[in-house]
Amino acid sequence: MFQHPAARAIHDERMNMSETASPSRNPAAPPAQPTSRRVFLLRLGILLNAIAAAIFAVPVLGYLASPMRKFAWLSWISLGPLEHFPEHQTRLATYRNPYTKPWDGMTANIPCWVRREAGDTFMVFAINCTHLGCPVRWFQESGLFMCPCHGGVFYSDGKRASGPPPRGLYQYRHKVENGRLWIKAGELPTLGEPLA
Ligand code: FES
Numbered sequence: 001m002f003q004h005p006a007a008r009a010i011h012d013e014r015m016n017m018s019e020t021a022s023p024s025r026n027p028a029a030p031p032a033q034p035t036s037r038r039v040f041l042l043r044l045g046i047l048l049n050a051i052a053a054a055i056f057a058v059p060v061l062g063y064l065a066s067p068m069r070k071f072a073w074l075s076w077i078s079l080g081p082l083e084h085f086p087e088h089q090t091r092l093a094t095y096r097n098p099y100t101k102p103w104d105g106m107t108a109n110i111p112c113w114v115r116r117e118a119g120d121t122f123m124v125f126a127i128n129c130t131h132l133g134c135p136v137r138w139f140q141e142s143g144l145f146m147c148p149c150h151g152g153v154f155y156s157d158g159k160r161a162s163g164p165p166p167r168g169l170y171q172y173r174h175k176v177e178n179g180r181l182w183i184k185a186g187e188l189p190t191l192g193e194p195l196a
Contacts, residue, residue, distance in 0.1 A: 126172065
C-alpha cells in the first residue's frame with residue numbers, strides 16, 4: 001500500500017518514541033537494576049558499620065567509666081574496736097572485700113597487718129610482699145615482717161629492710177571513728193596506687 005513519505009516519517013518517529021518510553025519491551029536493552037536489592041545492600045552496610053562501631057565503643061566506654069567504678073568499689077570498712085589492737089603491737093586483721101561476687105566465698109576475706117604505735121596512731125599494711133606478692137608474716141621477736149618466698153624483710157613501720165622487694169609494704173588509708181578502726185578498702189594497693 002502506498003504511503004506518503006511525510007506520513008511514514010511521522011509513524012516511524014512515534015514508534016521510536018514509544019520504544020524509548022518503555023525500554024523493557026526492547027529485548028536488546030540491559031535489564032534494569034532492581035531497586036530493592038540496592039536498598040537492601042545499603043541497609044546491610046549501615047547495619048554492619050553500626051555493629052563494628054558498637055564493638056569498638058564498648059572497651060572505650062568501659063575505660064572512660066572505670067574511675068566511677070573504682071570509687072563505687074571503695075568504701076570504709078571497720079576492722080574492729082580499738083581494744084583489739086594493743087599499743088606497740090602488730091596484729092593480723094581480716095576484712096570482707098566490698099567488691100565481691102557471691103561465688104567468691106572465703107577468697108573475699110582479705111587479711112592485713114595492723115600496727116598501733118600509740119593512742120590513735122595506726123599503720124595498716126597490705127599483707128602482700130611488694131616483690132611478687134607473697135603474704136608476709138610478722139615476727140614479734142625480731143620486730144620484722146618477713147616474706148617466705150625470696151627472703152624479703154620489712155621493718156615494723158613497713159619500710160624495706162633487705163631482700164628483693166623494691167619498696168616498703170603498701171598501706172591502706174585508715175581512720176579512727178566511734179571507737180573503731182576503719183580502712184578504705186575495695187582495692188589492694190599497688191605500685192601505681194601505693195596507698196589504697
Ligand atoms: S615475693 Fe617476697 S621477696 Fe619475693
